[in-house]
Amino acid sequence: MMKYELKDFQEKAVTKLTQLMVQADEMYRKYHDKISISLSAVTGSGKTVMAAAAIEALLNGSEEFNVEPHQNVVVLWVTDSPALNDQTFNKFQISSEMSVLMMHNIENTTTEEIRELQPGNIYFLNRQKLADSSLLTRGGEIPTFWQILQNTYDRGTTVYMMLDEAHRGLGQNSSHDEKRRQTIYRKLIDGFTDTAEHFTLDPMPIVVGISATIRRFEEAMQGRQKRTVLPEVSVSPADVQSSGLLKDTIVISVPSATDAMQGIYLTNACRTLQESTDQWKLWCQVNQLPIVNPLMVIQVKDKVKSTELRELCAEISEKIPWIDQHKSFANVFGEQTDYSIGGFDIPYIQPELVQDRKEITVLFAKEAISTGWDCPRAEVIYSLRSHNDDTYIAQLIGRMVRTPLARRVDVDTLNSVTCFLPYFDQTTVQKVVDHLTKDSTDGSAVSV
Template identity: 20%
Template sequence: MTERLSLAAYQTRAVDGLSRVIRKVAELHDRDPAHRQAIALKSGVTLLQSPTGSGKTLVLGRVLEELRGALSRPVVWLWFAPYSGLVTQTRKALVAQCGGLRVRDVAKDREPKGTRDGDVFIQTWATVAASNKDARKVRRTSEAALSFDDLIASWRDAGFFVGVVIDEAHLNFGASAKVAAGFYLDHIQPDFTILATATPSDEKLEAFERTAGIEVASRVVVPRAEVVEAGLNKVGLKLGVIRFREGDRDLIDHEQATLQAGWTQHCRVRERLKEHGLAVSPLMLVQVEDQAKGGEDPVKRVRDKLVEIGVDDAAIATHTSGQPDPDFHSLAYDPDTHVLIFKVAVATGFDAPRAWTLVSVRPNRGRDFGMQIVGRIMRVHPSVRPIHGQDDLLDSGYVLLTDPAMQAGLQAAVDELKAVRESIELITDNLDLYEFGNAERQAVASDAPKPPFTPKPPENETERQERLTHLIEQGVVRADVQNMPDTEKDRAIVAGETWQSMSDTPLFGDLPESKKTETGKAPSKLNFRPYPLRKDLDLPRALVRELPPDPMKLNELVHDIARDFCRSADMLGLLQRKLTKAHLNLRDLFAAEFQETVDLRLRLSNARVAEKAQLAFNFNDAIDPRLLKRALVEELRGIVDDRGIEAEEHDLRRAIELAGMTEPEKLKEAIKTVQARNVRTDASEPVPEQYFGPDGLSEAGKSAYGVFPHRLNKEEQDFAAFLDADKTGTVKWWMRNPENETWATRLILPSGHRFFPDFVVGVSGRTTPDSIALIEIKDDGETGRLQSDRNVEKIRVQHREYRNVFWTYRSNGTWIRARYAEGLHKIVPNDRFDVKELVYLG
């Protein structure tokens, strides 16, 4: 037999307060029976507001028990719970703790004879007020039983008061408020009404009041602090946020990480309970989202992830509307169940005092729902009450939300945290809000009006060159745009033509403009003329161009790359890497100054690693990433077999993908090295015999065509003059190396793109074919353009025949030589540019 519980001080005060209200209303009914309905609606409604886990059912039961024999007439009570599961739970609680009451079932027991003071019928609204078959049966009189309506009438004829208890009242005042109100007013017409809730929603309550025409005349409010002091609510509620190590965020399944963090905290609680010698098996609750139509089953997804992190499948239970557990409420006391996966039904009224940890992988549905969810983990297990307030770990509930990155951005995560906070505000007097992480930067919208005309990008190379040349000649776009990638050229074309269109628009719109006085003829287009290739400078017949490796030898190429990469990367170390470190930051929402950090070991996600590694192997259009990965797997397989290391295929693939993500420069270096060995060269395209440029170009003594070429930007123009003015005898000749010209020299980059250095220079004493050195000019060493990924890739390659490319830019009027700093992974100044150094191959 269950021991009868003693009431805490606040429970005793609540019982006394509610009982006094009912006695007072009964006196009003006895004094003025003609106005029974008005008294019931205006004075007979009382609200009990008490935190989840504070023992509302016990308080209500003891109130009904105390009123037995205390009124002028006997009372029959109709107790409404929002869910059928709570009907069973409430019946068991009243039978165990309120022996003076008799619990009855309206679906099976509608015999008026024998009804006595304190009888309690427990059901949902759907049992009596819905239009389903069972409800219709209850509302129909038969030979075996009266209808529910006739049963109520028989009680009144026998002189009984009729009282109503509406548990979890905020849920009964939702979408069904009108139906509930109609049934409440037209059929029950109670003399007393007690509303009980942990989360009073003013809007829903007011809606019910308006619909039913009632007024909540009395309120009994129990503050959370008293429930904590009595040992029925945990002291703290800690919100956990996972902090990943730099670079690990993309390698981890954030949902699985949150489950792992929750399970880690669950295990800490379990071990602490053992240390105290308490035979309590804690429970972790996992809330999942609803299944989308045609989508994956979230319950199965989460269950599989729990098993993967080490949770015994037999220790996992589920309860959803689609997969209800017939023994749902017994799960709260089953020590072999360590995890309960649920959607919504468990959120309200489910009594689980052994639950300490809640993991939510779905957005909360507002403050009421969030509060009820949290309420499941705020109860204190009876076995723990003797040490209540003495152990920080056991004195708190723990809530872990899916990592913000998995939600709709950081703002959505903040909103989710606020929803939980607001529901908690209803059960505490003081609560400070702490926001974690950086606030999301808001995009600033420009107030500038959009231009009326937006040009389209060019559709082919010919159109691109024509439009870009026109803009350069008009001075709208800089000449050095010619040396940029096609995407940058197209962006410059669209921007230039847009600006040109806007600048061509009359200042005052369509107002007529005065005619301009003709002062002369419009300037004619530039006259182009040929400039012959000089024969006096010992110029090369053709320039050596690099060509991509032979496509027919691609298999050999990828195997060479695989060999080089596997030798340079820490493949064996990555092969063993399955976990990574992280931290779980726990912050107490009730005592904001208290926070704690827990170390985590999180499992790397093979799926996330594979997804994020795609780009690492997909930067060279000439190399099929599938072939490269296959070659890498074969190479790594050979290495582990030689060393006697056991590894599955998926382990090898994960190691390779991790290497591609964490050591991308080594992969590019391997491709660069192998490509340099396999790149082809060609010198069959002769240097043009003539250069076509505008008439009147300035003469240049060392230029291959005797003039400074047209379309040089200022830096190129000045550097060409710098070369031409060399008096050391180092520079024999120079020529512009135009991008995309078939005869121009180029280098093949690891990405497969082509690199056309700006200048080709004949250097006295340089031991390369035709004594050629290549030079690349940049605007300056300060702008972000210099440090672009493309430039960093370019500066690290050497020409197969002409060797190193010299990089230079001007700083404070001085030409500076640039170099690549391996440790910094950026381009840095080396020293002052000296033409004499063009002789050196390095």
């Protein structure tokens, strides 16, 4: 039994996902089939909560979902970053009734402590820990994680690999980091043979991909000859929107071919943030609720210069006079660097902490905003990056459509999000927005 009451669309998805996970276990045990399953739901729908509910039903049994406890099962939850790994671990503890003794973070010392993954438990692993230079893969007197995993298979335990943000690491991206990610995921999913060490890792019994943009994962699984693909568990964006978890209106500002200049976009973004701040303050005071402090995300290029950051801060401060030069700015850059430039402080902050740091009004990001980041008070985004990939754009916009209070409010403008994307491909953006608002009966759900 989950601590949170599932919404109707979540309950339906959990029922189907649980049934497929049970079916996959039966197919693996009886016929040694390797299985893949996918859970597709828009960002903000509660994918982690739904997956946690299915896992809890599988491990503990559930009358609600008509499932008996599965005693000889292990769940390996794999994420793409340490921050997302910690965030997911915390969500499981908060949302489920499973004992904390069943949940384990895989650390660099884990292989010193165990020889196999224990049935009835959930292990959280970020893929960086399986890099070739990692202590978990180095070997020697201490077993590698790969050996621990094979020991678990040899014991007859069914391992479910839950691949969070499954659109990453399984596509055709040629970047160095993407290739490393693909190599690690390929080893986990397909197994491998190390002739030098006389070691073979069997393929993962069951892989469950979880993403708002599941196409890449499904194509990757369908391309594998010895893996059976079960039907997708898909949640309609309209069902999520009608529940109040997602905002009703997505206002997109993308330049047309006749735009003479794009400098007006930051001005408009600042004006939108100011209006949103004023409206939320008034609404919360009238309804006697804690004030919602909207956040503006500014997405910059990878090699952004300090002078460019200073100019952006100065322009924002000019347009929003109440901005605090020392407290209102922060960054989530991968370099994890604190900036102090021209009288403006832009300290690094871990992405998962932004939501609760109410004094932060403007957040500078590079790519981090597009994956695994929860901040429902983010109401405005201004991007200086260029993109035409529909998966990336869907992830980015999806991060911006969560409602701050997880419900609809009685002021239409507070049920909207505004995205200023002057360098994004307009056709692709429209395609993504159509998906996020499909089946909507309100023709004004999108403004471009």
